[in-house]
Amino acid sequence: MASVMAGIEALKGTHQQLKSKMESTVEDFRGHLLAARTGRANVHMLDQIKVDYYGTDTPVAQMGQVSTPEPTLILVQPYDMGMVSAIEKAIRTSSVGLNPMTDGKVIRVPVPPMTEERRKDVVKQLNKTLEDHKTAIRNIRRDGNEQIKKAAKDKLISADDEKRANEEVQQLTDAEIKRVEDLFKAKEKEIMIV
Numbered sequence: 001m002a003s004v005m006a007g008i009e010a011l012k013g014t015h016q017q018l019k020s021k022m023e024s025t026v027e028d029f030r031g032h033l034l035a036a037r038t039g040r041a042n043v044h045m046l047d048q049i050k051v052d053y054y055g056t057d058t059p060v061a062q063m064g065q066v067s068t069p070e071p072t073l074i075l076v077q078p079y080d081m082g083m084v085s086a087i088e089k090a091i092r093t094s095s096v097g098l099n100p101m102t103d104g105k106v107i108r109v110p111v112p113p114m115t116e117e118r119r120k121d122v123v124k125q126l127n128k129t130l131e132d133h134k135t136a137i138r139n140i141r142r143d144g145n146e147q148i149k150k151a152a153k154d155k156l157i158s159a160d161d162e163k164r165a166n167e168e169v170q171q172l173t174d175a176e177i178k179r180v181e182d183l184f185k186a187k188e189k190e191i192m193i194v
Helices: 009-035 081-093 116-153 159-192
Strands: 052-053 056-059 066-068 073-078 107-110
Touching: 009 056, 052 081, 052 107, 073 116, 081 107, 107 116
Parallel strands: none
Antiparallel strands: 052 056, 066 073, 073 107
């Protein structure tokens, strides 16, 4: 569907701006889903964990080679051997609930099978993340509606254009919220399968 707003000079950039902000919110949510724990080892499970690397919070994936040699094991081979214990500690103290072990060179992170309770906890955490992202999308909608209202107030667009533009913003919002909800439902199904 062609954008109504793109055809209105005063709102040309607004539609694209809103769409890209909402899409980056959806991508951020997708990143959280990748990092969510399921019953299998996954290199993305460590994505949200940061290690203090000389004063900079650095993701584990940038600190070393992360792999999954077995379905229940994540292996981290640090690039800087001096960071082995810091990486191990960051994984242990994170909310992911994993218990890493090291031999001084590599960090082995066994991924235990998830209990029913742990599965429910993960889904509950993701549900909260979903709500946060839906709120972010609605805040983007609010900003867009304010831009449209201002354009109408400044007589840059007609009342009909304002109404159509607001409807378009709502359609965009509904579509992006549906995307994050669909992503959540698929991930919830994956997590709850034993």
